[in-house]
Amino acid sequence: MEDSPEHRPVHRETRFDADVARYAARAKGMVASEIRALFSVANRPEVVSLAGGSPNISGLPLDVVGSLLNELVVDHGTIAMQYCGAQGDPFLREQITDVMSQVGIDASPDDVVVTVGSQQALDLVTKIFCDPGDVVLCEAPSYVGALGVFAAYQCDVVHVEMDDEGLIPEHLENALARLTAVGRRVKFLYTIPSYHNPMGVSLGATRRSQILDICHRYDVLVVEDDPYGLLGFEGEPYRALRADDTARVVYLGSFSKTFAPGFRVGWALAPHAIRDKLVLAQESATLCPPTFSQFAVSTYLANHDWKGQIKSFREMYRERRDAMLESLADLMPATTKWTTPKGGFFVWVTLPEGIDSKAMSPRAVTARVAYVPGTAFYADGYGSQNIRLSYCLPPPDRIREGIRRLAAVVEREMELRETFGPLDSGRGEGVEFPGPEVQ
Amino acid sequence: MEDSPEHRPVHRETRFDADVARYAARAKGMVASEIRALFSVANRPEVVSLAGGSPNISGLPLDVVGSLLNELVVDHGTIAMQYCGAQGDPFLREQITDVMSQVGIDASPDDVVVTVGSQQALDLVTKIFCDPGDVVLCEAPSYVGALGVFAAYQCDVVHVEMDDEGLIPEHLENALARLTAVGRRVKFLYTIPSYHNPMGVSLGATRRSQILDICHRYDVLVVEDDPYGLLGFEGEPYRALRADDTARVVYLGSFSKTFAPGFRVGWALAPHAIRDKLVLAQESATLCPPTFSQFAVSTYLANHDWKGQIKSFREMYRERRDAMLESLADLMPATTKWTTPKGGFFVWVTLPEGIDSKAMSPRAVTARVAYVPGTAFYADGYGSQNIRLSYCLPPPDRIREGIRRLAAVVEREMELRETFGPLDSGRGEGVEFPGPEVQ
Numbered sequence A, B: 001m002e003d004s005p006e007h008r009p010v011h012r013e014t015r016f017d018a019d020v021a022r023y024a025a026r027a028k029g030m031v032a033s034e035i036r037a038l039f040s041v042a043n044r045p046e047v048v049s050l051a052g053g054s055p056n057i058s059g060l061p062l063d064v065v066g067s068l069l070n071e072l073v074v075d076h077g078t079i080a081m082q083y084c085g086a087q088g089d090p091f092l093r094e095q096i097t098d099v100m101s102q103v104g105i106d107a108s109p110d111d112v113v114v115t116v117g118s119q120q121a122l123d124l125v126t127k128i129f130c131d132p133g134d135v136v137l138c139e140a141p142s143y144v145g146a147l148g149v150f151a152a153y154q155c156d157v158v159h160v161e162m163d164d165e166g167l168i169p170e171h172l173e174n175a176l177a178r179l180t181a182v183g184r185r186v187k188f189l190y191t192i193p194s195y196h197n198p199m200g201v202s203l204g205a206t207r208r209s210q211i212l213d214i215c216h217r218y219d220v221l222v223v224e225d226d227p228y229g230l231l232g233f234e235g236e237p238y239r240a241l242r243a244d245d246t247a248r249v250v251y252l253g254s255f256s257k258t259f260a261p262g263f264r265v266g267w268a269l270a271p272h273a274i275r276d277k278l279v280l281a282q283e284s285a286t287l288c289p290p291t292f293s294q295f296a297v298s299t300y301l302a303n304h305d306w307k308g309q310i311k312s313f314r315e316m317y318r319e320r321r322d323a324m325l326e327s328l329a330d331l332m333p334a335t336t337k338w339t340t341p342k343g344g345f346f347v348w349v350t351l352p353e354g355i356d357s358k359a360m361s362p363r364a365v366t367a368r369v370a371y372v373p374g375t376a377f378y379a380d381g382y383g384s385q386n387i388r389l390s391y392c393l394p395p396p397d398r399i400r401e402g403i404r405r406l407a408a409v410v411e412r413e414m415e416l417r418e419t420f421g422p423l424d425s426g427r428g429e430g431v432e433f434p435g436p437e438v439q
């Protein structure tokens, strides 16, 4: 612009040597998944993918949403396309308290912080609470995206056992007692009480109460992750943990499964002091969450029967869950076990003894069916006998076809095992991030 | 749902005691600004705000954008509202390489990572590179949002002096020599070469070349932040540092000032190895950047004369800059100095000796004019004699009125000073985050 061209530096041949030593220590916890390559194959149309966690949004009224967004831009574009406050739009935060009232939560919009999906809420909560080496208690298994966050902040994940009714209170108490005895610092319990990812199970009211009591006695914060809370197939939604403990629970919610994930609107509801820190963390992470996304969700909630839409999502997912459970019962070898989800997206399968789900995965993809190996959901290499199946995306007949293929693969595997003995795929490799398509 | 109501826990009165000791050490670096309260006052309509950094997007063709978004939802809604890859939409990344070609950059879409505004790019770069105590070199002064990020990751910011032609190469070399001699680990140089925030100045080609040479010799990474690069008022845009060094420079770009900030679409262009880490960091932070925002920007670029729009933004901002420079010359006390921006949004003012810009700020707001005190742009408490004025948002006549009010306040201040001597507002208070409305 102002200097003459001969001053321009010549192209430098020497490369910046981006060796590992230059990165922050936390970057070591960020590793790509081995199964990621598999997933690009799994996305081929001939493969039935029971792996993804993406919601089926084909039922949304696109014409309605399209014209609402058109109006939004024409009538309020200079606000909707401008920066906003880091805490998020006040009107949307009010609507979010309405949504949360469905799970028994009575909250003020003041205590809501809007985030880039609930994933970012997890990131910010961990960022403000966790120093390297701090302990986070998680269910065993737990949401892969949460494990990715905890790894990125160098937390020590301690898994607490679950059964078909969710997290087992006695095991939680034992873990806390043991950790306290050795002087470890437990920053929070991370839990998905309703329609668990990946297990599909839910905590009943008794256990919810017991878990709150235990966390109260050990003075431990609870991070309640609830993206599926409104997607139950029977009766009323579960009452959130946060509904019965306003001071100890940080509640995370999301519009990804009840509306659409592409706007990336989630939130955290937190006690005042924590909320303040979250707002500061949000400012430094993004300045503000996407204004346009917030207005889009807000206008959808205000002008469309969002509860009716959730009802039809529920019916669609129930039908798919039924298709999956029926075909599992019809087709899988007798020694296979699985959970019976009352909502959400996932069934957790325990394969017959000796089968390694990670080793089997490429063979399943060759047989044109994909799942997520159970090891993805543990920080410590467990889960090799498990797989997570999702019924959210494929239609019922494809689900049946997928289970048929999977059953055949498992049977082959059992035969192989009888011939050659069990294979070991190696434990304790740490958390791998399989990418957003897996979740 | 499944348990009877008597199992419901009673409301707990005891509070989770969110004392400081529970937070991560990094949370101490996240502090709210004292001037934030001032800003809510500054946003009152009777106040002329020369403080904000929000672009003036009133010139955007809202009808065009509205109907493009309507079409986007109706024709591609199930993709545009779904999760996408963590690196960002491939087609948008291709368009981003087109945008970058305007500043001389020849890049592959493969090396672009889409972020939630360039603010998030700054966050992710710092996250993957900086351990607590690592040194980041910044201009003196520097962008307040970057200082907020560096504080959140517990970096040590070392400021390098600038003059009216930007960062001074000799000072950079001295800083690196000094830090190397004492064995400090410099992770990167953070620089805004074109139309600096807050100084308004730009680096010429000679200095750009010298700075790249110095960073090459000391093997230091360069983070080039360029949100204003296409908003120059004279001739061709500056050639980006990245255009002449592909291996050592991470380039950050944004659509916030050339289109609209509310979609929160920015990006990082990085060498392969760093790009891989950034994608993993993005996955763990948000799963993926907002799909809808990306498609919105993409369809705008594809279907609208975006270069023409930038040209009219440029003309509008130049007119406002002229109004500001003229009124400063006409009205400010003789011993006041200021920079002459050739693009961007900001003028950096050095007040007459002995005036404290932070102490003066409430008095300015009382006189119905707002600015950002210079101390916001230093990690070390300097800048108390400076203020940042922005000409991006108010129309020319309001700018003139604002400068008239400001000049009166400064004159009063000089009189006070003559009567009572200089006031000290205290240095070295660390970085405060004044909120997204300031930037």
Ligand SMILES: Cc1ncc(COP(=O)(O)O)c(C=O)c1O
Residues within 6 Å of the ligand: A053, A116, A117, A118, A119, A120, A143, A145, A192, A197, A225, A227, A253, A254, A255, A256, A261, A265, A266, A439, B286, B287
């Ligand atoms: C348990 C759980 N938490 C959080 C998320 C993140 O969702 P989002 O960031 O889209 O709100 C998911 C997504 O699948 C999930 O299953």
Ligand SMILES: Cc1ncc(COP(=O)(O)O)c(C=O)c1O
Residues within 6 Å of the ligand: A286, A287, B053, B116, B117, B118, B119, B120, B143, B145, B192, B197, B225, B227, B253, B254, B255, B256, B261, B265, B266, B439
């Ligand atoms: C120098 C600089 N960098 C980065 C940003 C962040 O912009 P955004 O996150 O909207 O892209 C700004 C915003 O004002 C800025 O001035």
